[in-house]
Amino acid sequence: xxxxxxxxxxxxxxxxxxxxxxxxxxxxxxxxxxxxxxxxxxxxxxxxxxxxxxxxxxxxxxxxxxxxxxxxxxxxxxxxxxxxxxxxxxxxxxxxxxxxxxxxxxxxxxxxxxxxxxxxxxxxxxxxxxxxxxxxxxxxxxxxxxxxxxxxxxxxxxxxxxxxxxxxxxxxxxxxxxxxxxxxxxxxxxxxxxxxxxxxxxxxxxxxxxxxxxxxxxxxxxxxxxxxxxxxxxxxxxxxxxxxxxxxxxxxxxxxxxxxxxxxxxxxxxxxxxxxxxxxxxxxxxxxxxxxxxxxxxxxxxxxxxxxxxxxxxx
Numbered sequence: 151x152x153x154x155x156x157x158x159x160x161x162x163x164x165x166x167x168x169x170x171x172x173x174x175x176x177x178x179x180x181x182x183x184x185x186x187x188x189x190x191x192x193x194x195x196x197x198x199x200x201x202x203x204x205x206x207x208x209x210x211x212x213x214x215x216x217x218x219x220x221x222x223x224x225x226x227x228x229x230x231x232x233x234x235x236x237x238x239x240x241x242x243x244x245x246x247x248x249x250x251x252x253x254x255x256x257x258x259x260x261x262x263x264x265x266x267x268x269x270x271x272x273x274x275x276x277x278x279x280x281x282x283x284x285x286x287x288x289x290x291x292x293x294x295x296x297x298x299x300x301x302x303x304x305x306x307x308x309x310x311x312x313x314x315x316x317x318x319x320x321x322x323x324x325x326x327x328x329x330x331x332x333x334x335x336x337x338x339x340x341x342x343x344x345x346x347x348x349x350x351x352x353x354x355x356x357x358x359x360x361x362x363x364x365x366x367x368x369x370x371x372x373x374x375x376x377x378x379x380x381x382x383x384x385x386x387x388x389x390x391x392x393x394x395x396x397x398x399x400x401x402x403x404x405x406x407x408x409x410x411x412x413x414x415x416x417x418x419x420x421x422x423x424x425x426x427x428x429x430x431x432x433x434x435x436x437x438x439x440x441x442x443x444x445x446x447x448x449x450x451x452x453x454x455x456x457x458x459x460x461x462x463x464x465x
Contacts, residue, residue, distance in 0.1 A: 160191035177394035195239030215268035259289035284458035291315025310383020321406035359414035396435035
């Protein structure tokens with residue numbers, strides 16, 4: 151397919167798969183926006199293949215995930231080699247990778263997260279949880295930063311981009327904990343469950359809703375620390391990239407804050423951000439991007455990209 155065809159297919163993928171990120175992506179300049187769409191299309195397709203979903207919808211058949219991960223690895227390698235894969239999302243990834251220099255190591259860091267799901271993995275400690283978040287979201291944040299023109303030598307800015315990905319994933323885990331349980335998955339550290347005196351597999355039962363809300367609050371507090379750190383990196387981006395990233399940060403962290411505010415009722419209905427609120431976040435992000443005064447952090451995040459990547463490599 152031609153580049154314009156790949157871009158259009160990717161635009162439709164992000165429009166269907168993530169209304170929040172689709173809204174924020176419109177704020178990028180045209181070239182960056184198209185590249186972000188193509189990278190997103192690959193991420194979405196990999197996730198859907200692993201979970202047997204359609205654009206992040208209801209989880210499907212979770213059998214034989216290992217074979218699906220092998221397929222993802224094979225198609226990704228072909229795309230990076232410049233070969234046609236027969237799958238638009240993978241061809242789009244090959245296109246954007248060629249344009250900005252994404253590598254097989256970049257892709258494998260993300261694919262490793264899908265491999266953990268294939269192994270029916272569960273986090274035992276908070277370190278395990280954050281390692282998973284690095285694979286499925288932090289590593290994506292790093293690739294997004296490279297797409298936006300951040301140099302590989304700029305380690306600190308890439309660390310901040312990773313922080314935003316970690317913040318997004320922590321918000322998602324807090325919001326989707328009941329849905330994940332229905333699919334036989336749990337991303338809450340086993341140690342947390344022990345501390346709350348909850349037996350394995352029982353954390354979403356109605357009589358544990360307060361305990362579940364307490365654990366979600368822990369996730370959201372960590373989300374807030376990483377989101378604040380990411381703003382330091384966003385301040386170094388060109389204005390339109392900065393505006394888009396700050397908009398996405400506001401939209402996604404609003405989900406986490408809503409889960410926190412609802413407490414035990416957070417899972418009665420799926421938490422989402424309305425179109426009106428998204429516009430409000432984009433306007434607030436415009437002002438923040440214009441002033442460009444990143445926060446002064448009292449403490450840096452406990453978990454950093456270098457530590458998480460190193461631990462992942464040794465696991």
